[in-house]
Amino acid sequence: MYKYNADDLALIQERAAQFRDQVARWSAGTLANDDFRPLRLMNGVYVQRHAPLLRVAVPYGMVSADQLRTLARISRRYDKGYGHFTTRHNLQLNWVRIEDVPDILDELAKVEMHAIQTSGNCIRNVSSDQFAGVAPDEVIDPRPLAEILRQWSTFHPEFAYLPRKFKIAISGSADDRTLGWYHDIGLQLDSAAGEPTFTVLVGGGLGRTPLRAQVLKKNLPWRHILSYLEAIVRVFNLNGRRDNPYKARLKILVQSLGLREFTRQVAAEWAALKDGPATLTDAEYQRVAACFVAPNYKTLPAQDKQLEAQKTAHPDFARWLARSLHPHKIPGYAAVTLSLKAPGQAPGDLTADQMDAVALLADTFSFGEARVAHEQNLVLADVEQGRLFELWQAAQKVGLATPNIGLLTDMICCPGGALCDLANAQSVAIAQAIQARFDNLDTLTDIGELSLNISGCINACGHHHVGNIGILGVDRQGEEYYQITLGGRQGKDARTGKVIGPAVAADRVPDVVENIIKVYTRERRPQEKFSATFERIGSAQFKPCLKENFA
Amino acid sequence: MSALIKYVDGGFNLSADDWQIAPRDAAPQTLPAGNWLYPLAVWQAHEKTIRAQNKRFGLWLAAETLPADLSKLKVQDFAAIALSFPKFADGRAYSLARLLRERLVYTGEIRAVGDVLPDQLLYMWRTGFTAWALREDQNADAALALLKNAAGQHMLRHAYQGAIIPPAPLFRRNATQTPLPNQTP
Numbered sequence: 001m002y003k004y005n006a007d008d009l010a011l012i013q014e015r016a017a018q019f020r021d022q023v024a025r026w027s028a029g030t031l032a033n034d035d036f037r038p039l040r041l042m043n044g045v046y047v048q049r050h051a052p053l054l055r056v057a058v059p060y061g062m063v064s065a066d067q068l069r070t071l072a073r074i075s076r077r078y079d080k081g082y083g084h085f086t087t088r089h090n091l092q093l094n095w096v097r098i099e100d101v102p103d104i105l106d107e108l109a110k111v112e113m114h115a116i117q118t119s120g121n122c123i124r125n126v127s128s129d130q131f132a133g134v135a136p137d138e139v140i141d142p143r144p145l146a147e148i149l150r151q152w153s154t155f156h157p158e159f160a161y162l163p164r165k166f167k168i169a170i171s172g173s174a175d176d177r178t179l180g181w182y183h184d185i186g187l188q189l190d191s192a193a194g195e196p197t198f199t200v201l202v203g204g205g206l207g208r209t210p211l212r213a214q215v216l217k218k219n220l221p222w223r224h225i226l227s228y229l230e231a232i233v234r235v236f237n238l239n240g241r242r243d244n245p246y247k248a249r250l251k252i253l254v255q256s257l258g259l260r261e262f263t264r265q266v267a268a269e270w271a272a273l274k275d276g277p278a279t280l281t282d283a284e285y286q287r288v289a290a291c292f293v294a295p296n297y298k299t300l301p302a303q304d305k306q307l308e309a310q311k312t313a314h315p316d317f318a319r320w321l322a323r324s325l326h327p328h329k330i331p332g333y334a335a336v337t338l339s340l341k342a343p344g345q346a347p348g349d350l351t352a353d354q355m356d357a358v359a360l361l362a363d364t365f366s367f368g369e370a371r372v373a374h375e376q377n378l379v380l381a382d383v384e385q386g387r388l389f390e391l392w393q394a395a396q397k398v399g400l401a402t403p404n405i406g407l408l409t410d411m412i413c414c415p416g417g418a419l420c421d422l423a424n425a426q427s428v429a430i431a432q433a434i435q436a437r438f439d440n441l442d443t444l445t446d447i448g449e450l451s452l453n454i455s456g457c458i459n460a461c462g463h464h465h466v467g468n469i470g471i472l473g474v475d476r477q478g479e480e481y482y483q484i485t486l487g488g489r490q491g492k493d494a495r496t497g498k499v500i501g502p503a504v505a506a507d508r509v510p511d512v513v514e515n516i517i518k519v520y521t522r523e524r525r526p527q528e529k530f531s532a533t534f535e536r537i538g539s540a541q542f543k544p545c546l547k548e549n550f551a
Numbered sequence: 552m553s554a555l556i557k558y559v560d561g562g563f564n565l566s567a568d569d570w571q572i573a574p575r576d577a578a579p580q581t582l583p584a585g586n587w588l589y590p591l592a593v594w595q596a597h598e599k600t601i602r603a604q605n606k607r608f609g610l611w612l613a614a615e616t617l618p619a620d621l622s623k624l625k626v627q628d629f630a631a632i633a634l635s636f637p638k639f640a641d642g643r644a645y646s647l648a649r650l651l652r653e654r655l656v657y658t659g660e661i662r663a664v665g666d667v668l669p670d671q672l673l674y675m676w677r678t679g680f681t682a683w684a685l686r687e688d689q690n691a692d693a694a695l696a697l698l699k700n701a702a703g704q705h706m707l708r709h710a711y712q713g714a715i716i717p718p719a720p721l722f723r724r725n726a727t728q729t730p731l732p733n734q735t736p
Contacts, residue, residue, distance in 0.1 A: 007721060011709045021697070022670065030693075035668055038640050121640065151711040151721070157677035158649055158714060161642025226712075226720075237646045238617065272654060277719040278712070284722035 001062045001369055002147045002291045004112040011154070012105075012114045019043045020102035027099065042122055042160065044115025045101055048421045054093045054101055055118040056108060060128035060146040060170070061089040061372040061379075065359035068370065070111045072355035074104055083355070084415055085340065085348040087463055088127045088167070089372040090118050094419050116154055121162045121248075123153035123233070127169045129177045130337075130373035133292060134381045136329045140189040140196050142172035144289040145222065148280065152226050159233050163240030164248035166233065167205075174492075179374060181213045181494040182206050182466060184250040185232065187225070196222040202232065202262070203254030206460035210496045211251040214259045216266065222285070226278040231270035235262070295367040295382055300332025304385035317392050319441065320403040325388075332385050336366075338378040338395055339402040339410065343435050346428045347413040348376030357398040365391050375412055377405065406449045408517070409435050412463050416456035416473070417480075423456030425473020425480045430454055430509050437510040447517055450530050451490070464488075465496040468530040469516060471509065480506045486516065486542055487534035495531075500539045501546045508548070515545035555662070556683040556691055558676060563698055565691055568684060570631055572611050572664065579604065588633045588664075591620065602628075609633065611664070614643040618650050626657045631682070636665035639686075645678045652679035652715045669694035679715040 004012075022039050025031035031039075040047075044055040056071065063071075071091060075083050078100045079093040086092055096104065101115075108114055118125055126149045133141045149168060153159070159166070169178035172189040180186025186201035198220040204213030220228055232250075239257075241247045254262045311318035326335040338358065341347050350358070358378055362370045365387055366380035373379055378400070383391055395401035404410045411434070414420065416427030431454055438444055453467030457474075464470035470485035481503035488497030504512055519542055524533045534542070544550050557566040573579070573587045579597045588609040589601060601608050609631035610624070626632065632651060634644035644663065651657040662682035663675050672683055672694065685691055713720040 007709055007725070011711070014709065031670075035639070035670070039670055121642075154711055155674075156712055156714075157674035157710070158645045159642070160674055161640050161645065161671075234646050238643055242641055242643075276713075277723055281722060287722075 001064060002059075002112075002143075002288065008112070008151075009109070012109045012112075012116070015043070015114065015116060015155070016102060016105035016109055019105060023098060023102055038120055038161070040098070040101075041120035042117055043101070043105070044118040045096075045098060046119055047098075048094075049417075049419055051095045052098050052101075053419070054096045054104060054115055055086070056083075056091045056093065056113060056115050057118045057125045058089045058091060058113075058372050059150045060126055060132070060143060061130055061374075062143065063370050063372060064111070065362040065368045065370070067111045067113055068355045068359035068362070070107060070113070072352040072359070074107055075355070076352045078104055081352045082349055083352075084346070085350065085372050085376045085378075087374045087376060087412060087414075087461060088125055089374060090125060091372075092415070094415070119165075120160075121164050121166075122160050123156060123162075123166045123168065126150050126153065127167070127178060127183075127374060129171050129173055130371045130377075130379045131177065131326055131335050131381065132172065132371075133294070134326075134328050134330070134333070134335050135173050135177075136327050137174040138172050138329065139174065139191055140172040141289075141292055142170045142187075142189050143292045144285060145187075145189065145196075145225065146170050147288050147291070148284070149225070149229075152229070152278075158230075159237060162233070162237055163242050164245060164250075166236070166250065168229075176490070176492050176494065177374075179463070179466065179490055179494065180204070182210070182463075183213065185229070186213050189222075192219060193221075198222065198225055198228075200228065200232075203251040203259075205249050205251040206463060206465050206496075207249070208246055208458045208460075209249075209251065210460070210465045211255060212495065213251075214254065216259070216263060223280040224274060226280060227273040227276055228266075228270055230278060231266050231273055234269055235265045239265070294330070297330045297333065297382070298384065300330075300384060300386070302331040304332060304388075307385055307388065310389045314389070316403070317389060319445070320392055320401055321388065323403045323405040323407065324401075326379075328382070330382075334383050334385055334388065335379055335381045336383050336388070336391060337373065337405045338380065338400040339405055340377050340400070341404055341410045341435075342399050342402045343409070343439060344432060345399070346415070347411050347431055350378075354398050354400065357394075358400070361391065361394060361400075364394070375410065377410070403441065404444060406451075407444045408438055408447055408450045408452050408469075408513075409444060410451075411435075412451070412453040412467065414454070414456050414461035416454075420456060422459055423473060424475040425456045425482065425506070427454045427456035427462060427471075427473055430471060430473070430482065430506065433510050434513055437514060447521060448529075450520075451488075452513070453488075466490050466494060467497065468534075469513060470497045471513075472503075474503050476503065482506060482509050484512060484516075484546065486539060487531050489529075489531040497534075498539050500542050504546055511550075512545055515550045516542060519545060556672070556685065556694060557660075558681045563676075563695055565695065566682075570609055570633075570662075572633065586630070588631060591616065594624075609660075611635065612644075612647065613637075614641050614647075616643075616647055618647075618654070621647070621650060621655060626651060626655045627659070629657075629659055631660040631662060632657065633662045633664045633684075634680070636663060636667055639666040639668050639671055641666075645674065648675070648679035649715060669697045672698065677710065677714045677716045 188199040201213035202216040371379040417423035455462035455464040466488040483503040485497035588611040
């Protein structure tokens, strides 16, 4: 992974010192609350229901064993001994004191981490593919350019006070595991012309107004990416709405101008920036890419000999393998997803002890590195097939081997009303009620791959629009209700689901989900995924699932 | 006239302010003699009068100003251009300042006016501002002190990306062994 040099370190140390001073002035009353607010947000500090929250950046999801151990230590010392992984690779500490944040930032800086621009109306942490560098369908490893984008966006002086937050995802694979269609900018790397090029998607987003991105540019040579992004963000900064935060995202500007006019404005701006100092150099690419060279892989047979016997002898192991493995481009290796969706666990939560345990697993099995998936799981990307059994046994002991990756209980879920000020609903309680209803692994496996995403409010942190089943908490005269959308999906053909009818009361959600599953399993054709069945038979078939007398 | 912070000769200093912002509905011939920053609409309506009666004149631009509005002006004729921050979290003026410097090669004073706070000053400096009329409740001495760290160096003097200061991104500065920008004291 990327290794800081003296400049990188100086930058985050200075920032931590600056924030320490800002906190001191705020505590002393010389920096007013309103003036402090955007400053703390840009340093990852939200004030939520019970306590301030610190959102630590895990840039493009890469995290080292040492970093995990530091996070564990911080969460024990300054928080309640756990953290929550978000849908954009970040780790949220839910119970910090603002006065402690400067010390936490200093601790983080020692392991080359920070909380910069994880909130606020600025360019946020760049997100990417949890299987970057190892996926067989990868064309180009997106991580060097993701790091280059991290550096470009960090403390960008022109773009610190945008109309609204700004999210970029970067993918280098045939499939899209980054939700690029639903980011302000989705970048897809390809190498059509013999050198890396970008397809630039623009104006996507979830939230109150879910909009799929549109293709702004194809075949953009990689060395122009920074000037091209500056052109886009400048057009946004100057023209995006500032009168209404709900209409301020880039997607609204693209929608109101129309793609053609937006493209024209970006092209005009880019014409003046192209080939300027922001043009990337081979030397810079190579410097950064050197941090992402393949680890010291062994030469292994494509199929490990013992694996079949281990699977036969241990059906539970076979079941876990079937769910948790992603293919690897190096023969004899596999990428393993560790589930943060054990029964009774808040999706995406990890205790300090588990952080330490994952650090040890990463050191033992995967060259000391792990990744955060936007589905709120962790990934060990480089595991020898011959050591999978050993890893499974170790992961089981720390509750990270639930064999549900990709299944209904592998839910994406926001922290919800228990912690968040914005939420209308106890999304975690709903997730746990659904987990409890679908506690039978055979049933889950029979249902097959299916995504269920829960957001506690319209801001859609739980990505409910793109879940096969999406559940959204809404407030109805002080009562928690849940609106159900169906047919959403991620990936290359990502799309948002459709609302199938009126919202239902909290206690009915597990029933409704069960009804939906009944219809799906009854109607589906062999191998047919949920979104395909939904598209084929339409929402009318699912509408009765909302009724109390559904049979 | 209140104190303002200026960046001159490689350093930030307190400076007397000899500019005033003309009212939006000003008739220039009725204003007393002095250095006036004219709102764009006033300038457009009274350019000839202003040029005839003043040797030095400045421009005041609202945050809503678009690049197309700027390109019609002979910006070099203005001794100072004020960019307005209606709220400090309204970041349009950062882009306008950079456009004035990079696109229109404006070399005069660019000053921040309105909701101008010390904590944003360095980003403004990096995008081309050279003068700051702080919000009334702010203390300019305290603001100056904030710009430096314990070692007396400017905070956040390191920067990844090129802007006005420094003009080149870190990867180009490092590549050519050019020291950090000479504007940095």
